[in-house]
Amino acid sequence: MKYIKTMTQLKLSIWLALYIGWFMNAAVFFRRFEGYAQEFTIWKGLSGAVELIGTFLVTFFLLRILSLFGRRVWRILATIVVLFSAAASYYMTFLNVVIGYGIIASVMTTDIDLSR
Template sequence: MNYIKTLSQQKLCLLLGVYIGWFLNISVFYQRFDSRAQVFIAWKGMAAAAEFFACLLVTFFLLRLLSIFGRHLWRVLASFVVLCSVAASYYMTFFNVVIGYGIIASVMTTDIDLSKEVVGYHFAIWMVLVSAIPLFLIWVNRSQDTLLQQLKTPGQRIKNIAILLCAGLLVWAPLRMLGEMQSDDEQGSTTDMASYGGVVASSYVPVNWVSSPGAFCLGERRRIHRQRRADEPHEKSSPTLRLQA
């Protein structure tokens, strides 16, 4: 118990990265890696390894970045990340659902029929059992050395910013390279494949549900903007019609 309390916040984020990035994505790893093992190509093996470590590092990056808001708010935000990731993994594991824009749009627009169909006592049991360990770690740990505190401490700023940037670079660079390799393969064939980065982003928690609300909000903003532009001609023509009358 004392070890958990005194564990550094950075190590705690790494442990949560293992739990969320690896354990909650087991079913996705099996589906994607098993199909690649049947017809092994060098770059597909590299892709499997890159995706495996990217899941860990991107979760670590997200949790460390959230700690810039301080210890208390970090606990709330980290708990939210855990609960959303556990919920997403339930549907990914048992229903083989891709957590993308459509699912998030249905949730955020309060689709009652969808909620009645997919929420039940099995889901509640899964949420309680699977989220218990990470939530325990988050709330028992003292989380003294958050990123916010380290940025305020002279001598620790550069080191911790560098660690965070390296984690982000180690996620982006391999996936970028593999995406270009896939594009090169497409040029020599008639097969039109989906964007590699897009497929990876929609396949694994927590990236899939984190990116989808952003896409939803952006889509809603564009829709409102288009609606306003469509209404402008009517608003401008109304005074003219009144003057003629």
């Protein structure tokens, strides 16, 4: 436990990006790449690799931007990101849905047309 406390924010950001970006989205990746494995082409393999690298990098850069607020604030914000990611991962895994742009837009909207 003492080792985790002595880790730098960079190392923690890398480990959290791996955990959030890949392991929490593993069920979504398995469903998504299952079709790629059945009819594999080099382009499908490259697009899968780009998607995996992209999820890691987006999560890593989000955590690095949050680290600009200082160590104490970063710990709080990183904890919130992990909790929200765990909730989203649970929702996507057990209800078999993918949270995309349409779902986020419908949650954030206050328009009366979408509430009917």
